[in-house]
Amino acid sequence: MKELQHLNKYFKKYKWKLIIGFFIVLIARIFAILTPKFSGDMIKYVENYMTSGGDLSELKHQLLITLFLLLGAALLSAFFTFLMRQMFIVVSRYIEADLKNEVYEQYQNLSLNFYKKNRTGDLMNRISEDVSKVRMYLGPAIMYGVTTVILFATVIPYMYYTAPTLTSYVIIPLPILSVAIYQLSKLIHTRSTIVQQYLSHLSTFTQESFSGIGVIKAYSLESQTFDNFQELSETSKQKNLDLVKVQAFFFPLMIALIGASNLLVLYVGGKQYIDGTIPDLGVIVEFLIYVNMLTWPVASVGWITSLVQQAEASQKRINEFLQEKPEIVNYTDAHTPVDGKISFNNVTFTYDDTNITALKNISFTIEKGETLAIIGKTGSGKSTILELIARLYDTKEGHISIDDKEIEKFNLKDLRTSIGYVPQEAFLFSDSIKENIKFGNNYATDEEVVEAAKNAVVDKNIAEFTKGYDTILGERGITLSGGQKQRVSIARAIIKDPQILLFDDSLSAVDTETEEEILANLKRISTTKTTILVSHRISSAKNADKIIILEDGEIIQRGTHNELVKQAGYYQELYRKQLDEKEME
Numbered sequence: 001m002k003e004l005q006h007l008n009k010y011f012k013k014y015k016w017k018l019i020i021g022f023f024i025v026l027i028a029r030i031f032a033i034l035t036p037k038f039s040g041d042m043i044k045y046v047e048n049y050m051t052s053g054g055d056l057s058e059l060k061h062q063l064l065i066t067l068f069l070l071l072g073a074a075l076l077s078a079f080f081t082f083l084m085r086q087m088f089i090v091v092s093r094y095i096e097a098d099l100k101n102e103v104y105e106q107y108q109n110l111s112l113n114f115y116k117k118n119r120t121g122d123l124m125n126r127i128s129e130d131v132s133k134v135r136m137y138l139g140p141a142i143m144y145g146v147t148t149v150i151l152f153a154t155v156i157p158y159m160y161y162t163a164p165t166l167t168s169y170v171i172i173p174l175p176i177l178s179v180a181i182y183q184l185s186k187l188i189h190t191r192s193t194i195v196q197q198y199l200s201h202l203s204t205f206t207q208e209s210f211s212g213i214g215v216i217k218a219y220s221l222e223s224q225t226f227d228n229f230q231e232l233s234e235t236s237k238q239k240n241l242d243l244v245k246v247q248a249f250f251f252p253l254m255i256a257l258i259g260a261s262n263l264l265v266l267y268v269g270g271k272q273y274i275d276g277t278i279p280d281l282g283v284i285v286e287f288l289i290y291v292n293m294l295t296w297p298v299a300s301v302g303w304i305t306s307l308v309q310q311a312e313a314s315q316k317r318i319n320e321f322l323q324e325k326p327e328i329v330n331y332t333d334a335h336t337p338v339d340g341k342i343s344f345n346n347v348t349f350t351y352d353d354t355n356i357t358a359l360k361n362i363s364f365t366i367e368k369g370e371t372l373a374i375i376g377k378t379g380s381g382k383s384t385i386l387e388l389i390a391r392l393y394d395t396k397e398g399h400i401s402i403d404d405k406e407i408e409k410f411n412l413k414d415l416r417t418s419i420g421y422v423p424q425e426a427f428l429f430s431d432s433i434k435e436n437i438k439f440g441n442n443y444a445t446d447e448e449v450v451e452a453a454k455n456a457v458v459d460k461n462i463a464e465f466t467k468g469y470d471t472i473l474g475e476r477g478i479t480l481s482g483g484q485k486q487r488v489s490i491a492r493a494i495i496k497d498p499q500i501l502l503f504d505d506s507l508s509a510v511d512t513e514t515e516e517e518i519l520a521n522l523k524r525i526s527t528t529k530t531t532i533l534v535s536h537r538i539s540s541a542k543n544a545d546k547i548i549i550l551e552d553g554e555i556i557q558r559g560t561h562n563e564l565v566k567q568a569g570y571y572q573e574l575y576r577k578q579l580d581e582k583e584m585e
C-alpha cells in the first residue's frame, strides 16, 4: 500500500464527499437489511395464520402493511445506493482527472533525455492504462470495500442474534468463495495483461502500417503486411480465448457457492425448524435472502484485493515518473530578460545515451543583432549547438553565456521565450495553419499571422488553399509539402518576435530563389535580433556576419564568406561545387 499513499492528498481534497459517501452507504445498507426481515415477517404471519388460525382480514391488513414497508425499504435502499455511486464513483473520476493532469504536467517538465530513455507507448500507457487501474482502486474498490465492511458489520451480528447456529453453518462457504474469487481474479489479471500487450502490438502495427501506407504500396508489400497482421491477430485471438476460459469460471463458481449456501440454509434451517430451535419458517426465508445478499460482497473481497494489487503496481509505475527530476533545472524565478549576445567558451558536449561527443572545445561569440552561419557535414554537431542555446541539454564542460552571463543564470522560461527555434524536422500539429503559426504567439492578430507568413514566403501558397489559413493540417501536416512545412514553421518563429532566432537547416527543402527571398526578409526584420543559421548551402551562409565550419564536433574554419572562399578548405570546396551545380542548372 506504500505506493498508493501518493493518492492520500487527493483523498484529503475530496474528504467531505467521501465522508458523506460513507454515511450514505450506512443508510443504504440499513434499509437493505430490512427487506429480508420484512419478507420473513410476511411468511411468519401466514404461517401463524395457517397453524393457529385467526382473523383473515387482519392477516391481509398485516401483509399489506409489511408489503408497503418492504417496498419502501427497497426503494430507499436503491435511492441511497444510487447516491453512494454518485459520491464514490464521481470522486474517483475527479481524482483520475487530477492524476492525469499531474502526470502530464510532470511530463512537460521533464527533459528531452527522459523522452529518449522511455518509449512513447510507455508514456501513454502510464497516463491512460495505469491511471485507469488506479481509478479502479479509488472508485469500485473503495466503494465495495466500504459496502462490504458495513454490510458485514450490520448483517452478521443481526443473523447471529436471530439464529446463531444456522448463521455459523451458512457463512462457512463464504470465505472459500472469497479465496477462490481472489485466485481467479489474479489469473484473469495475468491473462488480461497479456491480452493488453498483444492489443498494443496490434495497434502499433496497424498505426505504423497506416502512417507508412505510401511506402507499403510503393514497394507492393500489401500482402506481406496483411500476413504479418493476420499472424499477430491470430496470436492475439488465442490469448483472448485463454482469458475468456478463466473468465467463464467466474459466475459458475459464484452460483455454485451460493447454491451450496442456500442448500445449507434449507438443510440446517429445515432441521432446526423441525426440532424447534427456529421458531418460524420466516427465519429460513430471511436467511436465504441474507445469504444471497452477502455473496457478492464476499466475492468482492477477492476481487477488491486483486484490484488493489493491480492499482499498487500501476501507481508504482506512475510514481517512478512523478519522482523523476527534470535534468534541466530552472535556477531562478526572477525575471531575466535576454538581449541577444551569445558566447561559447571551450564547450565540449557528450550525449549521455550514446556517449557520442558531439562538440569538442567550441568557442565563438555572436554580438546582438549579428548573424552566424554554421556549416558542416552531417553529424558534425550543428544541431547540438542550437539545442544547447535553447537549454534542451546542459553542457558539463565549458561555458555558454548570454549577454556575458552564464546561461544557467537565466530564468528558463525567459530564455526560451526569447528564442525562436525552427527545428530540422518541422513539426506541425493537427490544427489549422493559422493556429500552427500562432503557436509562436497565441495573442497574435490575423494580420500578424499573414505578415509572418509573408516574411516566411508561404503566404501565397496558403492563399491558394480553399480554406486559406483555416486549412486543417492532417497528422504531421501531411497536406503540406516539405518546403511548405518548413516555411510555416519559420513563420511560427517569426511571429514570436524573439531576440534570438535559431534555424536548423530550415531552408533545405525550398528552392534557392525562395531561400534568397526568405533570407532578405529575415535580414530586414531581424536587424536587432541575433540569428544562427545552420545550413549545408553556401547561399544561406554567404551574407552572414560570421561563419563557422564544423567537422566531427570541432571548428575547422571560421571567418566571413569573402575570407573563407579565399582559404583552401571545406568552405571553398563546397563553394566551388555548389557554384558548378548552379551553372549547370
Ligand SMILES: Nc1ncnc2c1ncn2[C@@H]1O[C@H](COP(=O)(O)OP(=O)(O)OP(=O)(O)O)[C@@H](O)[C@H]1O
Residues within 6 Å of the ligand: 351, 352, 353, 354, 356, 357, 358, 376, 377, 378, 379, 380, 381, 382, 383, 384, 385, 424, 505
Ligand atoms: N539526442 C541525441 N542523442 C544522442 N546522440 C545524438 C543526439 N543528437 C545527435 N547525436 C549525435 O551527435 C552527433 C552530432 O549530431 P548533430 O545532430 O548535432 O549533427 P548535425 O551537424 O546537426 O547533423 P545534420 O546535419 O545531419 O543535422 C551525431 O553523431 C549524432 O549521432
